Amino acid sequence: xxxxxxxxxxxxxxxxxxxxxxxxxxxxxxxxxxxxxxxxxxxxxxxxxxxxxxxxxxxxxxxxxxxxxxxxxxxxxxxxxxxxxxxxxxxxxxxxxxxxxxxxxxxxxxxxxxxxxxxxxxxxxxxxxxxxxxxxxx
Amino acid sequence: xxxxxxxxxxxxxxxxxxxxxxxxxxxxxxxxxxxxxxxxxxxxxxxxxxxxxxxxxxxxxxxxxxxxxxxxxxxxxxxxxxxxxxxxxxxxxxxxxxxxxxxxxxxxxxxxxxxxxxxxxxxxxxxxxxxxxxxxxx
DNA sequence: CCAAAATTGTAGCCATGGCTACAATTGATA
DNA sequence: TATCAATTGTAGCCATGGCTACAATTTTGG
Numbered sequence: 001x002x003x004x005x006x007x008x009x010x011x012x013x014x015x016x017x018x019x020x021x022x023x024x025x026x027x028x029x030x031x032x033x034x035x036x037x038x039x040x041x042x043x044x045x046x047x048x049x050x051x052x053x054x055x056x057x058x059x060x061x062x063x064x065x066x067x068x069x070x071x072x073x074x075x076x077x078x079x080x081x082x083x084x085x086x087x088x089x090x091x092x093x094x095x096x097x098x099x100x101x102x103x104x105x106x107x108x109x110x111x112x113x114x115x116x117x118x119x120x121x122x123x124x125x126x127x128x129x130x131x132x133x134x135x136x137x138x
Numbered sequence: 139x140x141x142x143x144x145x146x147x148x149x150x151x152x153x154x155x156x157x158x159x160x161x162x163x164x165x166x167x168x169x170x171x172x173x174x175x176x177x178x179x180x181x182x183x184x185x186x187x188x189x190x191x192x193x194x195x196x197x198x199x200x201x202x203x204x205x206x207x208x209x210x211x212x213x214x215x216x217x218x219x220x221x222x223x224x225x226x227x228x229x230x231x232x233x234x235x236x237x238x239x240x241x242x243x244x245x246x247x248x249x250x251x252x253x254x255x256x257x258x259x260x261x262x263x264x265x266x267x268x269x270x271x272x273x274x275x276x
Numbered sequence: 277c278c279a280a281a282a283t284t285g286t287a288g289c290c291a292t293g294g295c296t297a298c299a300a301t302t303g304a305t306a
Numbered sequence: 307t308a309t310c311a312a313t314t315g316t317a318g319c320c321a322t323g324g325c326t327a328c329a330a331t332t333t334t335g336g
Contacts, residue, residue: 051315122245176284189326
């Protein structure tokens with residue numbers, strides 16, 4: 001009696017990577033809008049305690065996405081900036097796609113955040129094409 | 139210096155709920171195709187060890203989604219069946235939507251699994267409407 | 277029916293991501 | 307400047323979800 005189940009492809013980014021992307025994206029945005037990013041900014045952004053942020057930041061520092069000295073601001077490494085930019089681009093495409101489908105902005109923003117880590121390159125391309133098509137139509 | 143960050147809406151189902159949905163959905167499908175669902179079936183389906191499945195099953199049993207006796211099959215409760223059916227329906231809508239967009243079946247299946255937990259009711263409705271529209275066009 | 281294989285359970289480990297409580301440091305201001 | 311508020315760090319707890327190793331049970335075949 002052998003099983004016929006699928007071999008669990010796992011294209012989808014794993015959860016650690018999702019966290020890394022969410023963090024570097026947030027860091028970049030906070031720096032852009034406030035000049036520097038601090039633990040407290042991320043805690044507010046994600047709605048978690050500063051302790052959770054501190055721990056995650058130290059893990060992401062070990063993984064080479066960012067740096068920070070005690071009581072200092074959070075700075076993206078080159079790798080962190082690259083990931084942040086890619087992540088923001090994906091996010092933007094998904095958001096524009098949902099808006100183009102006629103979904104309300106606030107809902108689209110929440111859904112885009114949830115979806116952005118689970119969309120393959122192929123799907124992302126189709127999303128882009130769809131948005132481009134709608135722009136032509138007016 | 140107060141922050142202007144958004145109050146983290148959290149419409150998106152939390153991760154425990156995602157796991158519950160994935161499991162009951164899988165249990166229902168395995169029962170449909172093999173007559174009964176066992177720990178080993180879920181382990182193969184999700185690509186994890188039987189130990190992980192056992193632990194999760196016991197948690198989901200405590201949460202009222204399913205029941206199982208030692209060395210016995212996994213059975214859905216009424217609640218488990220309800221959640222499984224809703225979950226499968228959402229999954230199906232997302233999958234059909236991706237296929238309607240022209241995404242290849244294997245990619246669409248992976249993306250649908252990742253996306254299904256992050257799509258709001260509003261977005262789901264738009265997805266359905268889009269698919270319905272395409273069906274008319276041929 | 278009994279031995280071997282398959283399945284399931286248990287013990288114990290790890291990482292992630294969440295928390296409270298409390299300590300330390302920095303920053304602001306009276 | 308000295309104190310108080312805000313920020314950050316640390317200790318230690320919990321749940322989830324992953325694992326290996328080993329024990330127990332069930333199933334299967336000879």
